[in-house]
Amino acid sequence: MNAIEFHSLSKFYGKHRGIEGIDFSVSKGEVFGFIGPNGAGKSTAIRTLLGLLHPSSGSASILGHDVVKEGVQARLKVGYLPSEVDFYPEMTSRELLEYHAGLYGIEKGEKRIEELAQYFELALDRPIDDLSYGNKKKCAIIQAVLHEPEVLILDEPTGGLDPFMQNRFFELLESLNKKGVTVFFSSHILSEIQRMCDRAAVIREGKITAIEDISSLLSKQMKKVRLVLKKETKLSLPDGFQNHHSTGSKHNFDYVGPTEVLIRWLAEQDLVDVVLTEPDLESIFMNYYQR
Amino acid sequence: MSMNRTLYFKELKRNRKNTLIWTSIVVAFTFLILSIYPSFSQMGDQMTELMSSLPEEYARALGMDEGTWSSIIGFYSTYYGIYITLLMGIFTASTGATIVGKEERDGTAEFLLTRPMTRSTIVTTKFLALGTLLAVVYSTQTFFAVLGMNVFGDDVLWRHFVTMHVHGFVLVSFFTAAAVLFSSFLSPKLNYMGPVVGMIFGSFFLDAIAKATEQVSWLGYISPYHYLQLQAESGSLEVNWGSCIVLMILSLIMLKAGHARYLKRDIVG
Known part of the structure; x- marks a missing residue:
């Protein structure tokens, strides 16, 4: 019961x-x-x-x-x-x-x-x-x-x-x-x-x-990605990436999807630095509210 | 239909101050009018002359005649009909109009209705508390009226007194039940005092107008005062058991309908 x-x-x-x-x-x-x-x-x-x-x-x-x-x-x-x-x-x-x-x-x-x-x-x-x-x-x-x-x-x-x-x-x-x-x-x-x-x-x-x-x-949902490339490059973003903003070689975007896909994609880039932010519950549910 | 003792005593406690105030007003008024009777009675012929000089329609409207003020019971009946039943009716009907809805208006319905009781138990208990308050005001007023009659009058026609009080009780009960019913259809946020006073005064004046003016005498039929005489006109006053029973049955039907309405009501918050 x-x-x-x-x-x-x-x-x-x-x-x-x-x-x-x-x-x-x-x-x-x-x-x-x-x-x-x-x-x-x-x-x-x-x-x-x-x-x-x-x-x-x-x-x-x-x-x-x-x-x-x-x-x-x-x-x-x-x-x-x-x-x-x-x-x-x-x-x-x-x-x-x-x-x-x-x-x-x-x-x-x-x-x-x-x-x-x-x-x-x-x-x-x-x-x-x-x-x-x-x-x-x-x-x-x-x-x-x-x-x-x-x-x-x-x-x-x-x-x-x-x-x-x-x-x-x-x-x-x-x-x-x-x-x-x-x-x-x-x-x-x-x-x-x-x-x-x-x-x-x-x-x-x-x-x-x-x-x-x-x-x-908390684990499977959106991640915030901030990365710095060695030089100014136009990125080709696969499925699951959204809200992309860039200033010169710095890029910010959100990613929703399997983590291994993100890691594989990051490995292909010419990176100086990358920061992955763990999403808070609020971001996750805002995502739900907006669906 | 069951009741809850805790809620019942809480309701009595919650209404005790108001009950005390209104009972005191009604008792003080009863004693005041009875205490001035001896002065009136000493004026004897002057009063009879005064009464006979009143316009016929006016006297009819108030249920008075030349003999009305020649005895303490006649004198008392004038005030009992006009003021005392109105005061008691206003108190019990306004309490009846708010005894359930007040919880919703004050936001306490959420507390009360989420306790382990059925709504039926809550409403029934509140109605029983209302009945108790009515009984307290009514019996206290009656007790002091009997006391006053003994102190200030002699040769009291107790049969008339009993008739008046039986009719008064039925009228007050009817107005209380009517107030419970109409409040169950209205928003609990309304101030019910105005509609309650309007209902009782309106009923009284409809009957008075009907008695005073033959052309609109039919108006009296829609007033409960028409069916239950409160003044001893021409020295006659008998309990109208038929009307008493009909009005009490109507009161019970109105309470039952109000009860059913409250059971279906959504508490939106």
């Missing part, structure tokens, strides 16, 4: 497309990235998965529970961290977290609340309305993990957190993942995906355009 499954899931708002025919699964214990530009459909997919939106067609399940027909059982095992944090302003963080614990039927949650608040340096007895956005986000993180869920769904999780707290948050995720918790991580910050995820899906205009292992994406 997979932790999360999407089966041809579509959501339309009237004539407007939210997501269309989403079809993939996330294995138990996996840390799965969900990447796409703003408006691509990331939040629509997550909201449909959590029962906030009704699917137009298709289905989705969490730990084998259909999110429409067995929404309660599905959500019982899920911790959700929304991108925008809106809590009851009249409550303190402690009251909110106790309220959350009550809704999950947790009777003795105080100790765990104290531990997590200490870990994230959150003042529990201040009204939520008085908290900074970063502190509200910490409160949101605590409520997402407090009931020890089996699946964590994180939508742009680090917004508002300072780098120190982001690091603590990632450490917490890593420790939870080691205990078997599945993490579904939606973000447009690719360095986070690169750090945390095993695989990632790319969504663009409501459709999944790629599902890849992060390591394979």
Whole structure:
């Protein structure tokens, strides 16, 4: 059984497309990235998965529970961290977290609340309305993990957190993942995906355009090439070379294709110097977005 | 349909300040009008003369006649019909209009609806909390009205009092259910106070106009006030059980329809 499954899931708002025919699964214990530009459909997919939106067609399940027909059982095992944090302003963080614990039927949650608040340096007895956005986000993180869920769904999780707290948050995720918790991580910050995820899906205009292992994406995709030739020469570039710019004997271009082809081609040139830059994930996904 | 205790008590706590304020206003108003009755009653013939000098249409519109202010129950009924049911209705209907939609407007729906409860449980629990708030305001007002009657009046016609309060309860429940239903069709970002006040005042004045002007008496049929008399005209006031039952059934239908609408609603964020 997979932790999360999407089966041809579509959501339309009237004539407007939210997501269309989403079809993939996330294995138990996996840390799965969900990447796409703003408006691509990331939040629509997550909201449909959590029962906030009704699917137009298709289905989705969490730990084998259909999110429409067995929404309660599905959500019982899920911790959700929304991108925008809106809590009851009249409550303190402690009251909110106790309220959350009550809704999950947790009777003795105080100790765990104290531990997590200490870990994230959150003042529990201040009204939520008085908290900074970063502190509200910490409160949101605590409520997402407090009931020890089996699946964590994180939508742009680090917004508002300072780098120190982001690091603590990632450490917490890593420790939870080691205990078997599945993490579904939606973000447009690719360095986070690169750090945390095993695989990632790319969504663009409501459709999944790629599902890849992060390591394979990093290894087989585009390389930036900068080379200096002994003399000014007009280069004959084979397939896979793009964005070529030259100034005198200096050439810059991108290469997408097998590495051995690139090495063979370089060996044929009259080189003074060559620099191959390892692509960052951002360049790779920009490549996907533009397809 | 099930309920969630944690959510139920949270809703009561969340609305306690508003409930306290509105209950205090209604109780203070009840006591104020009952406390001035002894001064009016001492004016005896002058009041009867004043009442008979009122234009006939005006008196009819407000359900008053020469005998209205000759007893504490008649005096109280004028204010109960015009002000007290309106005040209670405005509080419970405006609370009903926002009790579910407020979560969406404030962005907390995302928190609440992603907990392990069905939407039906959430909406049912909120409706039960709304019913409790209505019961609190209504019963507190009734308790203080009984107290006031005993302190400031004598020879109270309790049968009339009970009739007024039964009719008042049905009317307030009807307006609350209507507010729940119409709010389920509208954007949660709207301020519902205006439409709620408009609905209740509009219903009251439709009935008043219908009573005052025979040519448009048909207008009364579209106002719930037409079916449930709140003033003791010519000393007669009986519980209209038929209308009470019909209006309560309509209220339940409106609540059920509002419930169904909320279950289908998308929370876009």
